[in-house]
Amino acid sequence: MxxxxxxxxxxxxxxxxxxxxxxxxxxxxxxxxxxxxxxxxxxxxxxxxxxxxxxxxxxxxxxxxxxxxxxxxxxxxxxxxxxxxxxxxxxxxxxxxxxxxxxxxxxxxxxxxxxxxxxxILGMPGMTAYFGLLEICHPKEGEVVLVNGAGGAVGSLVGQIAKLKGCKVIAFAGTEEKCRWLREDLKLDVVYNYKKVADQEKAIREAAPDGVDCFFDNVGGEAFTAGIHNMKTFGRVSLCGAISTYNAKGEELRGPYANGIIISRQLKLEGFIVLRWLPKWGDAIKETIGWIQQGKVQTxxxxxxxxxxxxxxxxxxxxxxxxxxxxxxx
The missing domain is CATH 3.90.180.10 (Medium-chain alcohol dehydrogenases, catalytic domain)
Known part of the structure; x- marks a missing residue:
């Protein structure tokens, strides 16, 4: 026994x-x-x-x-x-x-x-980044991709895949060490430490004055609202997580609400559970292994x-x- x-x-x-x-x-x-x-x-x-x-x-x-x-x-x-x-x-x-x-x-x-x-990177978090970005946001060369929680397992791969697709990437993370990694090693275009940014909405607008095409949201709450207010018309939003609200209670979960922006800019928002693509994981893992071996992505x-x-x-x-x-x- x-x-x-x-x-x-x-x-x-x-x-x-x-x-x-x-x-x-x-x-x-x-x-x-x-x-x-x-x-x-x-x-x-x-x-x-x-x-x-x-x-x-x-x-x-x-x-x-x-x-x-x-x-x-x-x-x-x-x-x-x-x-x-x-x-x-x-x-x-x-x-x-x-x-x-x-x-x-x-x-x-x-x-x-x-x-x-x-x-x-070759399991659930990596597949979450892969399918959540590629199957929902469909990023195209020259577009602007916004990702928060970018220093984590999912967000860091989202930023790298977006770069592989020829996009400009705006990323938010929570420590200077994470930001250095994203900026210096992963070569993401604009990286903010959200704890040192007084106004996330303004920061995104400065980095993308013409707006954001694709938004991969890991955080929810105020970070979600800041991203939504910077979306282009017909922008695509992949709703992956809401870690900023997981420990919230009662009144802490209320607003602000972005419904007006979502409607007027005709945004596409989609939440997802990555297991919906489980039959496709094998091919995605093989492609990701190739990226790692070729030095195109890091973890x-x-x-x-x-x-x-x-x-x-x-x-x-x-x-x-x-x-x-x-x-x-x-």
Whole structure:
């Protein structure tokens, strides 16, 4: 029998997450039956979406949601041989026994690239950037693309793909280190530290006096409003996330409202969940691997050591501690 550790949602989040909201517990896993696999976490993902989704899909005492790269330690399932690697949607668990193949996806061949990329640029965040920009915004050469949350796993790739498509990119991030990376390494055209910008709407207007064609919004709230007010007629907006509102309560969630601008400029706004394009992920991953190998795109990871530090790594997402993808090395 295997002793496993898991993080449970002890209390639903109320405003900013607190240490008492997540609890580390142990359990004994059952012996394997036909069709079962035993997997051991190697890298685990922490992502902003876990904050709102936990409220919608979990009850107190449930294992915290999330994906991991895991190694198959024992197998009674021919589709997942011993020692192979999978991306497993099993939550914050050190070890898992399951026969549910819908939760497991073999890690595609990455060559010499790190396994952790399966949780970042070659996983859900990377595919979110790829499809959210290309399938919803359809950026064209010479257009202006605005992306906020640009120092994270999704936003940083959005900016780079937009540059590959010949666009001018305006990016917002939350620290000087992130801004330097975006400006100096990723070569994005105009980069702002939103914490040092008194008026985001004015800053965007100065960078794009003729308006913005495509807006990839990871932040919501005031940042969303600032972007909408700078859109061109018939502009396209991809609504990916709203991290600025995830910890808000009550009155903090009210306005301002941009309905008039959306209507008068005939904007196209579309929210999305990236799993809608899951059948196309394979080809997109191959193209992204090619971009990495050719030096056309870069990625960064903020790696936290130790399964016991999952909670701290997750909370750091809401204080801007990570550059690029945040992962935990078990």
């Amino acid at each position: 295997v002793q496993a550790k898991k993080w449970i949602l002890a209390h639903h989040f109320d405003g900013q997450p607190k240490d008492s909201d997540l609890q580390l517990v142990e359990e004994t896993l059952p012996d394997l039956k036909d069709g079962d696999v035993l997997i051991e976490a190697v890298f685990l993902s922490v992502d902003p979406y876990m904050r709102p989704y936990s409220a919608r899909s979990l009850k107190e005492g449930d294992t915290m949601i999330g994906s991991q790269v895991a190694q198959v330690k024992e197998s009674r399932n021919a589709n997942f041989p011993k020692d192979s690697y999978v991306v497993a949607n099993v939550g914050w668990r050190s070890h898992t026994v399951t026969s549910d193949e819908s939760l497991l996806r073999p890690v595609p061949p990455f060559g010499k690239l790190p396994l952790s990329y399966a949780l970042g 960064k990871e903020t790696v936290t050591e130790g399964f016991e530090n999952m909670r701290a790594a997750f909370y750091g997402l809401f204080t801007g501690d990570n550059i690029g993808k945040a992962v935990v090395k078990a």
